[in-house]
Amino acid sequence: MGDDLRRVVRGPVVAAGEDGFDAARRAWNLAVEQRVSAVVEVADTEDAAAVVRYAGRAGLAVSTRATGHTPTAAADGTVLVTTGAMNGxxxxxxxxxxxxxxxxxxxxxxxxxxxxxxxxxxxxxxxxxxxxxxxxxxxxxxxxxxxxxxxxxxxxxxxxxxxxxxxxxxxxxxxxxxxxxxxxxxxxxxxxxxxxxxxAGALFGGRVLWPAERAEAVMAAFREATAEAAEGLSIWLTLIQFPPFPTVPEFLRGQSMVAVDVLAQGDVTGPLRRFDEIPGAVLDTRRGLDPTGIGGICMEPEDPSPARVRGELLTEFTTAVGDSLLATAARNGSVYPLALVQVRHLGGALTRPPADAGVAGGISEPYLLSLLGPAPSPQHAAAVLERRAEIATELSIYTSGRKPFTYLDSGDTPADAFAPATLDRLRDIKRRNDPQEIFRSNFPVAEPLTELDRAVLDAPA
Ligand SMILES: Cc1cc2nc3c(=O)[nH]c(=O)nc-3n(C[C@H](O)[C@H](O)[C@H](O)COP(=O)(O)OP(=O)(O)OC[C@H]3O[C@@H](n4cnc5c(N)ncnc54)[C@H](O)[C@@H]3O)c2cc1C
Missing domain, CATH: 3.30.465.10 (Uridine Diphospho-n-acetylenolpyruvylglucosamine Reductase; domain 3)
Known part of the structure; x- marks a missing residue:
C-alpha cells in the first residue's frame, strides 16, 4: 500500500511495517494508540484529494488528524491523513x-x-x-x-x-x-x-492559585462571581493535582491546589473582587493581556501527553455540586488519579445560537464539568476512568446527560452529544455525501457498513 500511495501523493507516506511508522502514527494525546494501516502527510489540497480517490478505488477508509488531541480506535485499519504541513x-x-x-x-x-x-x-x-x-x-x-x-x-x-x-x-x-x-x-x-x-479590545486575564484547603471558599466565590458576571467575563474553576514532573514548577510538584482562571474583555472585572478576599494565594498571574497571552492562562502542557477527559454539562453549580466534588476529593485524599476537575462557566451567547447555526447549536446548560486524568499506562487509565465514573454517578442528578462533541472521549458516541432526530439528520447527510463510508472520524455518526451494503455498492449499475 505504501508504494501505491507514494505514486499518487507528493507528501511523505509511511505504511505499517516501514521505518518511522510508529512515530508517524503517534497522536498528540499519547493515551490512545491508533492501529492505522498507513500515514500520509498531505502536502496540499491536491494530495488530500488524491488520497481520497485512491481510498475510494481501493475500498479503504480514511481518517484525518490535525494534531491528534482526540484520537480514538475508530481510526484502526484506516489510512491516516495528517494535515500538519498545511498550516497557513x-x-x-x-x-x-x-x-x-x-x-x-x-x-x-x-x-x-x-x-x-x-x-x-x-x-x-x-x-x-x-x-x-x-x-x-x-x-x-x-x-x-x-x-x-x-x-x-x-x-x-x-x-x-x-x-x-x-x-x-x-x-x-x-x-x-x-x-x-x-x-x-x-x-x-x-x-x-x-x-x-x-x-480583542482590552483583555485582562490569568490564573490565581491557592492550596486545596481554600477550595470551599473559592467555590463559594465562584458561584457568586459567575452569578453576576457580564458576558465579557469568563471564569473557570479547577481542582488540580499537580504531577511530580520536572515540567511543573518545583513549588507546585505533587501539590493539591484550586485555581481560578479568568479572561475579561473590557471593564467587566468587578465580580473578581470576591477572589481577592480569599487569602493564601500562592500564584496570581492576572494582568493586562495581548491575545497571544490567552494560551498561557491555564498552564496546560503543550508537549504530547497521555490523558483521558470526560465532559459533562451541569444544569447547576450549587453548594451541593461543589460539596460533592470536594467530598470525593476528601474521601480519596485528593482529586488523584485525576489531575484536573474543571468547571467552566457557560451561558451568555451560548444560550442564543444564531438562526443560521450549525448542528453545534447552542448550549443551555450553565456550566461545563471536565474530568481529566493522566493515562500513561492501562492501569492509570483504568483508575482515571473509575474515578470519573464515580464523580459522574454522584453528580448525575445535576448533569443533563448531553456532552459537547469536543468533550467526547473513547467509548463515547455522537449519541452522547446529539438528540436522536439530530443524529438521524447527520446520518442522512453522511449517507448522501459519503455513501462508500470513506471518511472515518474519531466519533463516527454512521454504523459501519455491513457486507451486504458493500456488495450492493460494489454491484455494477
Ligand atoms: C489540552 C486540551 C485542551 C482542550 N481545550 C478545549 C477547549 O478549550 N474547548 C473545546 O471545545 N475543546 C477543547 N479540547 C478538545 C479539542 O477541541 C478536541 O480534542 C479537538 O478534537 C482537537 O482538534 P484537533 O484538530 O487538534 O484534534 P485531532 O485529534 O487532530 O482531530 C480530531 C478529529 O477532528 C476531525 N478532523 C481533524 N482534522 C480534520 C480534517 N482536516 N477534515 C476532517 N476532519 C478532521 C477528525 O475526525 C479527527 O479525528 C481540548 C483538548 C485538549 C487535549
Whole structure:
C-alpha cells in the first residue's frame, strides 16, 4: 500500500511495517494508540484529494488528524491523513475573517490575528488544532460573548467522498455546511476553513492559585462571581493535582491546589473582587493581556501527553455540586488519579445560537464539568476512568446527560452529544455525501457498513 500511495501523493507516506511508522502514527494525546494501516502527510489540497480517490478505488477508509488531541480506535485499519504541513493562516482585517488551512493550531491563528487587534473563538490551549476543535463546536474563552467556534465559520474547503474539491457554505451546500459546524469530521476531508474574528479590545486575564484547603471558599466565590458576571467575563474553576514532573514548577510538584482562571474583555472585572478576599494565594498571574497571552492562562502542557477527559454539562453549580466534588476529593485524599476537575462557566451567547447555526447549536446548560486524568499506562487509565465514573454517578442528578462533541472521549458516541432526530439528520447527510463510508472520524455518526451494503455498492449499475 505504501508504494501505491507514494505514486499518487507528493507528501511523505509511511505504511505499517516501514521505518518511522510508529512515530508517524503517534497522536498528540499519547493515551490512545491508533492501529492505522498507513500515514500520509498531505502536502496540499491536491494530495488530500488524491488520497481520497485512491481510498475510494481501493475500498479503504480514511481518517484525518490535525494534531491528534482526540484520537480514538475508530481510526484502526484506516489510512491516516495528517494535515500538519498545511498550516497557513491568512487574516483579512477589513472583513474580520481568518482563512486557515486544516493543519493550523489555535496559536498560529492568534499570533496572526493579534497583529490586527483581532481574535477568534480560541479555547484553552494554543496547540489544539483549529479544525477538530471547530468541527466539534469549540467551547472557548469567548464562548460567553460569541458562542461556539463552529457557528462563526463562514465557509469550508473540502474534499468530498468522490474525491472532488468543493467549497461549502450556507448557499452552496447548506446541509453539509450545517453538519460540519459541530458534527465532527465524518462527512468530508476539510482542507481549509474561513471564520469570523472579533475585536480583542482590552483583555485582562490569568490564573490565581491557592492550596486545596481554600477550595470551599473559592467555590463559594465562584458561584457568586459567575452569578453576576457580564458576558465579557469568563471564569473557570479547577481542582488540580499537580504531577511530580520536572515540567511543573518545583513549588507546585505533587501539590493539591484550586485555581481560578479568568479572561475579561473590557471593564467587566468587578465580580473578581470576591477572589481577592480569599487569602493564601500562592500564584496570581492576572494582568493586562495581548491575545497571544490567552494560551498561557491555564498552564496546560503543550508537549504530547497521555490523558483521558470526560465532559459533562451541569444544569447547576450549587453548594451541593461543589460539596460533592470536594467530598470525593476528601474521601480519596485528593482529586488523584485525576489531575484536573474543571468547571467552566457557560451561558451568555451560548444560550442564543444564531438562526443560521450549525448542528453545534447552542448550549443551555450553565456550566461545563471536565474530568481529566493522566493515562500513561492501562492501569492509570483504568483508575482515571473509575474515578470519573464515580464523580459522574454522584453528580448525575445535576448533569443533563448531553456532552459537547469536543468533550467526547473513547467509548463515547455522537449519541452522547446529539438528540436522536439530530443524529438521524447527520446520518442522512453522511449517507448522501459519503455513501462508500470513506471518511472515518474519531466519533463516527454512521454504523459501519455491513457486507451486504458493500456488495450492493460494489454491484455494477
Ligand atoms: C489540552 C486540551 C485542551 C482542550 N481545550 C478545549 C477547549 O478549550 N474547548 C473545546 O471545545 N475543546 C477543547 N479540547 C478538545 C479539542 O477541541 C478536541 O480534542 C479537538 O478534537 C482537537 O482538534 P484537533 O484538530 O487538534 O484534534 P485531532 O485529534 O487532530 O482531530 C480530531 C478529529 O477532528 C476531525 N478532523 C481533524 N482534522 C480534520 C480534517 N482536516 N477534515 C476532517 N476532519 C478532521 C477528525 O475526525 C479527527 O479525528 C481540548 C483538548 C485538549 C487535549
Amino acid at each position: 493562516v491568512e487574516i483579512d482585517p477589513e472583513a474580520r475573517l481568518a482563512r486557515v488551512q486544516a493543519g493550523a493550531r489555535w496559536g498560529d491563528v492568534v499570533t496572526e490575528s493579534a497583529r490586527h487587534g483581532l481574535v477568534g473563538a480560541v479555547g484553552s490551549s494554543p496547540v489544539v488544532g483549529v479544525t477538530g476543535y471547530t468541527l466539534g463546536g469549540g467551547v472557548g474563552w469567548f464562548a460567553r460573548s460569541h458562542g461556539q467556534a463552529a457557528n462563526l465559520v463562514r465557509a469550508l474547503d473540502v474534499v468530498t467522498g468522490d474525491g472532488n474539491r468543493v467549497r461549502v457554505n450556507a448557499d452552496s451546500e447548506p446541509e453539509l455546511f450545517w453538519a460540519l459546524r459541530g458534527g465532527g469530521g465524518d462527512y468530508a476531508l476539510v482542507t481549509a476553513l474561513e471564520f469570523e474574528l472579533f475585536d
